[in-house]
Every structure is written in C-alpha cells, then in structure tokens.
Amino acid sequence: GAGVSQSPSNKVTEKGKDVELRCDPISGHTALYWYRQSLGQGLEFLIYFQGNSAPDKSGLPSDRFSAERTGGSVSTLTIQRTQQEDSAVYLCASSKGPTGELFFGEGSRLTVL
C-alpha cells in the first residue's frame, strides 16, 4: 500500500540494549514526525523533520534518544541503553508539509524487560 510503514511492529528487548525503529513515509511527503504513546496516555511529541531544515528535537526525553532521516525519506529512531520506562508504542507520521494533517503508521510497540 501507499501508507506510512513502520518496522518492527513489535520489539521486546532487555534493559540496557539499544533498539532501532524504522519509518517509511508516504512518497512525496516532506514532513515526518515521531510520537510516543504510552498505555492510556496521549501522544507525546518526540521529533519533527521538514525537508532539509534542521529537525525540531525539542521532544526527545533524554540524550539516549536520537533520530535521523536519510535522503528526505526513511527515518530511524534509535534508543540507546533502553530503560523500562521506554516501553510504549512509537508512532511515525508524515504529511505533505507542516499542515497538521498527519498520516500515521500503525506504530512499533516496544517492550523493555
């Protein structure tokens, strides 16, 4: 399909391990967002990429979190030295621009044991 694709859909890891989550946005969408959703909570903003501009990293909770977007397309969210409080669903979204009309993937569910 032509939607936002995220992988893996589920990831179980041990505390202290590093994890990488991948997002393939809709072709032609210049804006890409990462959000985190914990059980029963709202969406927490993590990072925003728009074209070739410097990303807005203001939502990253600690320096263990980083993200990159290669070639204006695929993005990878990396969490180093995972902690149990990192357990959540990580959602990626893309849009044609900074319009607010976001197209979300189905998320990557991360469980840190």
Added chain:
Amino acid sequence: EDQVTQSPEALRLQEGESSSLNCSYTVSGLRGLFWYRQDPGKGPEFLFTLYSAGEEKEKERLKATLTKKESFLHITAPKPEDSATYLCAVQGQDGDYKLSFGAGTTVTVRA
C-alpha cells in the same frame, strides 16, 4: 506551552444516542485544531481541521465546531462502528509545527 484537555475520558452510548465530546485548549496563537480517530492497535486517522472560531466541519455522523477556547465533536445518531478513541490536537503559531495532543475520549457505542 500548548495544552489540550479532553473530556470525558470515556463515553458509553446506545446506538442512536447523540452526544458531544469536548476539547479545551491553550495555545499562543492557533494555527489549527485537529480531530483524529484512533482504533485499537492502529495509528490515528485524520478527521478534521478547524482554523478559526465559528468554523464547522462535517463528515457523516460527525460534526466539529470551534470557539476561541474549545472545540466540540458532535456525534449524531451513532452506530457501533463509531466506537473509537477520538483525539484532539492543536498546532500553534509560535514557529514550530508540532501538534500537541490531548489524552483522548474513548467512545463505545452499543447496538
């Protein structure tokens, strides 16, 4: 910092029983207010954008309205397939483009 509060947290309706969801917001200049629908295990799906007070948008049994402090999502004669979590989000005019989301209202419609 932009803030969004949604109420109630949960709403149980009988099929055909109309109701409204509330979204109160605080933002330093509103660029847009957005409603999304989220089904269990899925990512949110865009429903509406509202830009200024007095604006209304409709889609099937859903109608969204906006004032300077809050937005309402009215569900008219709901059906079981309207069961979902409805999320409200705002985008401010302060130079960044992130959306700030509320915690959502989970609507359950019984046949």
